[in-house]
Amino acid sequence: MxxxxxxxxxRAERAEQQRIRSEREKERQARMAEEKARKEEEEARKRAEEEARKKKAFSNMLHFGGYMQKTEKKGGKKQTEREKKKKILSERRKPLNIDHLNEDKLRDKAKELWQSIRDLEAEKFDLQEKFKRQKYEINVLRNRxxxxxxxxxxxxGKTMVGGRWK
Known part of the structure; x- marks a missing residue:
């Protein structure tokens, strides 16, 4: 008995766990679909902006001899730098999927994350030291x-003028 x-x-606990897992999976899939739709919408918006920018640049080139196009190129460069930065950051940041992991794998994941934090902190420290050294070298060179x-x-100031030192 x-x-x-x-x-x-x-059985009830397992059923509850399965129900929770399925809810989480549904939420995850909904988030992924939402993110995909958002990305597609953003890409469409960027394409539309690019088309509008090209049309504006073409009309400006006809009217102002390309002056506006030159100024937009400068802004475009900043935008591409931002996009590069976002791309690099998205590559560095890995999605954290720990719902399905057991205790040992969670420990391994925590160790892996700790190691990546240590590596990033070491890189940050090295760059800060390099910056300090370069700043010092610049000051030394300026003084020289x-x-x-x-x-x-x-x-x-001490040159000879007419047979006399001045």
Whole structure:
């Protein structure tokens, strides 16, 4: 009797777990579909903006001799830099899918994430040190240039004019 109750309880727990998993899977699929639709919409918007920009550039080229096109190129470069940055960041950020992992795999995932954080912190530290060193070198070089200019001004001031030193 007690065994039957425990079996029924286990079945109920398993059914509940399966129901929760299926709900999570449905939510995940809905998010993915929503994200896909959003990306497609964004791409369509970008294409439309690009077409509008091309038409505007063409009309400006006819009217202003390409002046507006030159100014838009500068803005376009910034936009492409932003897009590159977004692409790089999206490659670095990995989706965290831990719903289906057991305890050992979760520990492994945590270790992996910890290692990636350590690597990024080490890279950040190296870059900060490089920046400090370069800043120091720039200051040293500036001081050398100013010292050199002082010496050369002093040397220029003492020239011979008409047989006399001035």
């Amino acid at each position: 007690a065994e039957c109750r425990m079996q029924e309880q286990r 240039v100013s010292d050199h200019q002082k010496v050369s001004k002093a040397a220029r």
